[in-house]
Amino acid sequence: MTAAVLLAGAAGVAAAAAIVELATGWARGRAVRARRAARGGTDDRARRAVTVLARLGRRLRVVPAPADLEARLAAAGRPLGLTGSDLMAVKTAAAVDAPAVAAPLAAAAPGRTGVPVLVAAIAGGYLAPDAWLWRRAGRRAAVIATELADVLDLLRVCVRAGLPTSRALTEVGRRHAGLLARELRAVAAAVALGVPRDAALDGLAGAAPVPAVHALVAAVRRSDRHGAPLAPALEALAADARSEQARALAEHAAKAAPKIQLAVAVLLVPAVMLLVGAAVLRAVGLR
DSSP: OOHHHHHHHHHHHHHHHHHHHHHHHHHHHHHHHHHHHHTTOOOHHHHHHHHHHHHHHHHSOOOOOOTTHHHHHHHTTOGGGOOHHHHHHHHHHHHHHHHHHHHHHHHHSSTTOHHHHHHHHHHHHHHHHHHHHHHHHHHHHHHHHHHHHHHHHHHHHHHHTTOOHHHHHHHHHHHOOSHHHHHHHHHHHHHHTTOOHHHHHHHHHHHSOOHHHHHHHHHHHHHHHHOOOHHHHHHHHHHHHHHHHHHHHHHHHHHHHHHHHHHIIIIIHHHHHHHHHHHHHHHTTOO
16 A cells, blocks of 8 residues: 555545535534524624614615515514614615616627626515515524424423413513524513503414414413413424424435435445445456
């Protein structure tokens, strides 16, 4: 075995370790960013950019907000405390600034495709905030789905211990650090300030647009209006949440199998063939 072979082997090991480390760090950073965004955290640069765009958009003639915009903002956790008019100002400013950003691409576009590039940039700037809200809402729903079973079990324990519903919501929000528990604590705080419980529950359903949360809201309302016991409903909802989570994990594992097979076919099989080829060459006396 020559020194070149040793160096090549060491380089391969180092490269493999570097790739694993980069992939691990990227996945960890992506998970942290997803949790922070789902819980309402935003990057400072994004905050400054949204503030500048909102100020510019307010100086222009803002398009009226659609009827469902407030609901979409609530589902996304109302990032940066934005209102419907604020987001429409951001959309307007982004559409106005997009041609300046896309001007180099339009100038380099072949033939007469420069104008369609500018039109696409305007449309993309106007629709980008909607895509941002949609992505945040999806992340929040995914986080809530993972927390749902534990939060429901904790709420059931509080209810069976004899606590009234508002106090039970407060205790769950105090003892659980998740996103859904925080929303439950907000409901209890709103009720304590004099907000009707139905209105506070409507806010919970809007801020956590997950079917199981809607079922929780319906169970609390039945308990308030008809005196139906809440604990059995919470137990059933928790069981359904766990079965749904198990099904989602099984689907995720099933989707991972083709990716593993692709990695085996593209990376491991060629590596084994190279080793076999090296052994054959050594056997016939070629080095």
